[in-house]
Amino acid sequence: MGDVSAALWKSARAAWATTTLLLLAWSAQAQPKTAVGRTEVADVTRKLASGDEAQVATGIEECRGQKTIATQAKGKIVELLELGLPAQAAGSALDVLGELEDPGTSAVVAKYTIHRDTVVRRSATKALGRVRGTQATSALRHALTDADAEVRGFAAAGLGALGAHDALSELVLAVDKRVYEAATAIAQLCMKDECAALTSRFGRLPFDVTSAAMSVALFRKSSDLPDATKVKMIEAIRELTSPEAKRFLGELRDKSKGLSPAVVTALQAGAKEGSP
Amino acid sequence: VRRAIGFLATLGALGAVACGGGNELRPKTLSNDWVDDNGRSIGEVQRKTDFSKAPKNSNTVVAVTSSGKVAGIDLVGGTKWTYAHALDARPRVVGGLVVGIGNGELFALDAKTGAKVWTRTVGRVPFFGAGDDGQTTVVTLGQGAGNGTTLLAVTRDGSVRRQVETDKTCGVAAVVMDTIFVPWSNQYVSAIGLSTGEELGRVVFREKISHAWLDNGQLYFGEIGVYRFDENIAMASRGKASHVKIPKRELPGSPRLLLPARDVLAPAADAFDRAHLYAYPHGRPFALDGERSYASYFRTSMGFSGRDAKLQWVSLAPTSVVGGKAVMGGVVLCHEDGSVVIHEGNTGAATGNPISFGEPIQSCVVDASEGIPIARPSASALAPLASQIRAVLVDKDAQLAAVQKTLMDEIAGSLDDSATEALIALTVDRRTPAPLVAEAKKALAGRKLGAQYMLSALEARNDALHDTKAGPVGTLALALASLQEKKAARPLLVHLLDPSTSVEDVNDIATALASLAGESERAGLLQFFELNRATTNDVLAHAVATVWVTLRKLGGKEADVALKLKDDPFTSAAVKPGLTPIPTEPPKAEPTK
Numbered sequence: 001m002g003d004v005s006a007a008l009w010k011s012a013r014a015a016w017a018t019t020t021l022l023l024l025a026w027s028a029q030a031q032p033k034t035a036v037g038r039t040e041v042a043d044v045t046r047k048l049a050s051g052d053e054a055q056v057a058t059g060i061e062e063c064r065g066q067k068t069i070a071t072q073a074k075g076k077i078v079e080l081l082e083l084g085l086p087a088q089a090a091g092s093a094l095d096v097l098g099e100l101e102d103p104g105t106s107a108v109v110a111k112y113t114i115h116r117d118t119v120v121r122r123s124a125t126k127a128l129g130r131v132r133g134t135q136a137t138s139a140l141r142h143a144l145t146d147a148d149a150e151v152r153g154f155a156a157a158g159l160g161a162l163g164a165h166d167a168l169s170e171l172v173l174a175v176d177k178r179v180y181e182a183a184t185a186i187a188q189l190c191m192k193d194e195c196a197a198l199t200s201r202f203g204r205l206p207f208d209v210t211s212a213a214m215s216v217a218l219f220r221k222s223s224d225l226p227d228a229t230k231v232k233m234i235e236a237i238r239e240l241t242s243p244e245a246k247r248f249l250g251e252l253r254d255k256s257k258g259l260s261p262a263v264v265t266a267l268q269a270g271a272k273e274g275s276p
Numbered sequence: 277v278r279r280a281i282g283f284l285a286t287l288g289a290l291g292a293v294a295c296g297g298g299n300e301l302r303p304k305t306l307s308n309d310w311v312d313d314n315g316r317s318i319g320e321v322q323r324k325t326d327f328s329k330a331p332k333n334s335n336t337v338v339a340v341t342s343s344g345k346v347a348g349i350d351l352v353g354g355t356k357w358t359y360a361h362a363l364d365a366r367p368r369v370v371g372g373l374v375v376g377i378g379n380g381e382l383f384a385l386d387a388k389t390g391a392k393v394w395t396r397t398v399g400r401v402p403f404f405g406a407g408d409d410g411q412t413t414v415v416t417l418g419q420g421a422g423n424g425t426t427l428l429a430v431t432r433d434g435s436v437r438r439q440v441e442t443d444k445t446c447g448v449a450a451v452v453m454d455t456i457f458v459p460w461s462n463q464y465v466s467a468i469g470l471s472t473g474e475e476l477g478r479v480v481f482r483e484k485i486s487h488a489w490l491d492n493g494q495l496y497f498g499e500i501g502v503y504r505f506d507e508n509i510a511m512a513s514r515g516k517a518s519h520v521k522i523p524k525r526e527l528p529g530s531p532r533l534l535l536p537a538r539d540v541l542a543p544a545a546d547a548f549d550r551a552h553l554y555a556y557p558h559g560r561p562f563a564l565d566g567e568r569s570y571a572s573y574f575r576t577s578m579g580f581s582g583r584d585a586k587l588q589w590v591s592l593a594p595t596s597v598v599g600g601k602a603v604m605g606g607v608v609l610c611h612e613d614g615s616v617v618i619h620e621g622n623t624g625a626a627t628g629n630p631i632s633f634g635e636p637i638q639s640c641v642v643d644a645s646e647g648i649p650i651a652r653p654s655a656s657a658l659a660p661l662a663s664q665i666r667a668v669l670v671d672k673d674a675q676l677a678a679v680q681k682t683l684m685d686e687i688a689g690s691l692d693d694s695a696t697e698a699l700i701a702l703t704v705d706r707r708t709p710a711p712l713v714a715e716a717k718k719a720l721a722g723r724k725l726g727a728q729y730m731l732s733a734l735e736a737r738n739d740a741l742h743d744t745k746a747g748p749v750g751t752l753a754l755a756l757a758s759l760q761e762k763k764a765a766r767p768l769l770v771h772l773l774d775p776s777t778s779v780e781d782v783n784d785i786a787t788a789l790a791s792l793a794g795e796s797e798r799a800g801l802l803q804f805f806e807l808n809r810a811t812t813n814d815v816l817a818h819a820v821a822t823v824w825v826t827l828r829k830l831g832g833k834e835a836d837v838a839l840k841l842k843d844d845p846f847t848s849a850a851v852k853p854g855l856t857p858i859p860t861e862p863p864k865a866e867p868t869k
Contacts, residue, residue: 051845083837084806085846115807116775116816145739147776152740173741 041072048076053086060092070096074105081108087117094120098127106133113139118148125151129158137164144170144179153181160185172197180209187213188220192229199236210237211248218252218263227260234266246271305475306444306458306466315510317477321467322509326453330493331371331410334387335648337608337616338369339599339633339640340543346376347633348390349616351608351648356633357390364403366541369643370490371408375415382415384430387643394434401426402540405448407457407489412437412470414451416537427456429470438470447486447537452495457488457505459537465497479512483519486537492558492645499534502557518562522555522569523585526685527578528678531571544638545598545612550574556602556645568621570607572597573679576668577609577617579624587686589624590664592671593617599640605650610640620650623658627651662687662698669716670707680712688719696726700733703748717751727761734767738776746771750781753788765792769800772823779815786819790826801827802834809847821854828857 040062047059060077063070070077077093085093094112097105109131112124125143128136136158143155144167156179159167168189174182175198183205186198195217202210214237218230237245249270256264303310303317335351346359346367362378369375373393374385380400384393402418417426425446429438440456447459454470462484467476486499495505501521503509508518522533529551535541552572556565568588569580574596579588593611600609606621614633617626627650659667665683668676687695702708702716723730733747749771756764771777772785793801801823808820827838841847842855 053846082806083841083844083846084809086810086848111803111807114773114775116811118775121775145737145741147738147740170741177741 041069044069044073045076048073048080053089056080056085057089057092060089060096063096064092065099067099070100074100074102078105078108081112087115087120090115091117091120091123094123094127098123098130101130101132103131103133103136106131106135109133110135110139113143113146113151118151121146121148121151122154125154125158129154129161132162137162137167140164141167141170144174144182149179152177152179156182156185160188163189165189165191168194168197175201175205180205183209183213184216187217190217190225192226195225195229195233199233202236203240207240207242207244207248210240214248215252218259222260227262230259230263231266234263234270238270303466303475303478305440305468305473306442306446306460307475310478312480312513313478315479315513318465318467318479318512319477319510321455321477322505322507325455325495325505327493327495329410330452330490330495331408332493333491333643333645334369334372335644336369336387337610337631337640337642337644338367338374338387339610339614339637340366341614341633342636342638344543344638346374346385346390347637348374348385348387349631349633350388351616351618351631351644353388354629354631355388359385359390359392363543364400366543366639367641368406369641370406371410371413373408373413375406375408375413377403382428382430384413384434393432394430396428396430396434396436398426398428402538404537404540405487407448407450409451409453409490412451414449414456416446416448418538418540425460427458429456438473440468440473445538447499448488450488450490450495452490457495457497459485459488459497462486462499479509479517481512481517482515487534494558496557499536500532502533502555504557504562506562520555520557520562520564522553522564523580523583525580525585526682527551527553527571528573528682531573541639545596545640549598549639550596552597552600554600554602554607556604556607558604558645565602565604566621568602570600570602570619570621572600572609574675575611575671575673576676576679577607577619577624579607579619579621581622587661587683588622589619589661590668590683591617591619591624591626592668595636596675598637599642601642601644603642603644603648603650604646608642608644608648610637610642612636616640618648618650620652623652624664625652625658660692660694662690662692662694666698666701666705669702669712670705672707672709677709680709681715684712684715684719688715688722691725693726693729696720696723697729699723700729700747700752703751704736704745717748720748720751721754722758723755724759727756727759730756731761731763731767734764734771737770738774746774746777748781749777750784753781753785757788757791760791762792762794765789765794765797768792769797772804772819773800779813779819783815783819783822786822786826790822790829793826793830795830795832798827798830798832798834801830802837805838805841809841809844809851812848812850814850817848817850818854820851821856824851824855 044059044062047055063073077096081093094109097109109124109127112120115121128140140155140158143151146152156171156174171182171185198213217233237249249267253267253271256267336348338348341347348357361383364377367374367376369387372387374387376383380397381395382398383395386393404416406413406415413430415428419426423445424443427440427449428436431437444460449456449458456468456470457465458468459465464478464480466478469476483501484499485497488497497503501519504518506518508516511517531551531553533553535548554570558565567581569585571578575593576590577597578590581588595612597609598612600607607619610616614635614637616631620627665687668683669680687698699716699720703713730752733752736744736747738746753768768785768789772782805820805823808816811817824838828835
């Protein structure tokens, strides 16, 4: 046993080191490339106001990942979107607004969830989950009926992120239509017995969908999702009796810090059951 | 011995013909040397003919089974029988007998039981048909490959009472109480005395006739239409005989009531049997029963009424119709799978208990007129005509294509609101053959009736979550616009903004909204314009331009925005040419596809 523990510990340390490096790299990439000056903002603003499709497209692209410039240019981008843009430029503009996460832009982003170009609708639906705002929920519920599977996936994820509990029944239907993002959304939204709609489908969903949803549900606050419900969900995983289910419960047990004793006990029981 | 008897009988007949009987009124038997006597001779025959003992129909259906046997079903009693015999032609049911021919042998069976009554060797000659008055059977036979005819009168014991040989082209003869009625040369019917062989009278018709037959104790002649042998027969040459014709109407396969009598009916049904007309004439005045007629076309059967032969019902069966007969109150039809269906005449409802030969059949002959079980179904059990038509139109059977076209025309021209509902359903039903979807849309676009069904159809949405599809929204838009149905504006706007709506439909909707949209649609129209003004798709660009014109017409701040965007660089070159000043007249629907 001692050898096994040592090996596990070594493996965990290696994984931690790798994760830390990746996080640092990502963090560096996410930072503004350089400090933003007035000139750059003015340049972008000029391009956006040029009326030239190529210039406008360039201006919008220059706002990507540049929160300061994008914030300054936001008004012009919204104005352009309100009056209508060619599809490619519209998609980029919606991506930028999504990055800004400003609920004030909800209306114009929602407007593009019914654009005839599928790529534009994907951008709008994805952005709306981040932008939030007053029109987000109704637009995303409508987008859940979209002909494009990716749009439906973004809509489901957005509804989960928005805490749109009213959309729960549609999300359950969406899961049955293989919109698997809806499973995680349900895990974010369900209350007590409502979560049975998810657990009863565990056996029919791909396990990575089940595990992703379960991970979300278990780490919700006890005040939001009672421990008893979480225990029932763990039981549902145990009933799958597959090796991957047992392995997954074991992984959860190992990351159970912060969970209530009842939940931890259930995880331990699940992980122990059938382990070598 | 029988041959000798037949020969002697022939000699007797010829002797009688040669002698002429001494009555100057009477024409020489089947002679072209005849002067129209204005119906005097045939009038006399009619007055003397006693129909009181003429047999009624046997109410049986006789079929040639797939295994080649003769089979019978009693429509009233339900008894069944089979009889094995080679068959060179389709058997007939006359005077309670089944008369057939095979391997050169004529045979007669009891129609109710299938029991053999008589057989007679005649050689391999064409069999055109038979008549029977309950005592004597007259069989009409050809003479090898020539045009001549042999009429053979056979008694119940199988002996030949008279044999008439002639070089004339005769049709199927009937017999009533010692008189043979022989149609010939497509225009005459000669009455020939069975005892003497003399021609007792003759009638000439204005219409082609080649059949004589007894039905329900009455004598009829015909081919195209039907003449009754009654007190008016003497006026036939003046066109005043009792006569009925099936009202003309366009039907697939050009169905006929009767084939020319000289066309030998094969044991197996052919195209003529599958596309066939049926009617039952009777009564005073002489008319079609209930003014009804019927037609079959492969697996479909239809009922018509009135002088314009208006379609009343249509029925679709699993297998093709291979024979049948109109009766009092309905029509009896046999199907290839061996089933026999009695349709009530007004509604087409299949009535009575299920009847079947229990095996597939090649053809059938029905001998019935009245007294068979036809029950009127309750009104609630009947599907509307439009639904009946729809059931045929969604069938993928390629053989039905012609009748589907006919029925599509029928439903398109229907003045019934429910036809609109059926047309809409056809356009969205995945089973509807593609050419018919196009036909249905075309018909729908021109509909002036059933606006409530069109509005209701607009409620259906494209929804991948609930697996629902929108209806033919472009077509509905144009139809509702021509009806100026303003209630359509709101749902049409929803479809205009739906990215799943095809650009062709979007274009039609935009055209419709040009005359239907009001103030409450302005914001949605502007949204459509703004979202799509950069398009390079020509069809969509046309729709965008149409919406722009509508916005300008409706006024308000949306019209100002639209005007501002007219020359905007992001309004595409495909759209801009359509952004013309407000026309002085409302925009007309343009060809969109």
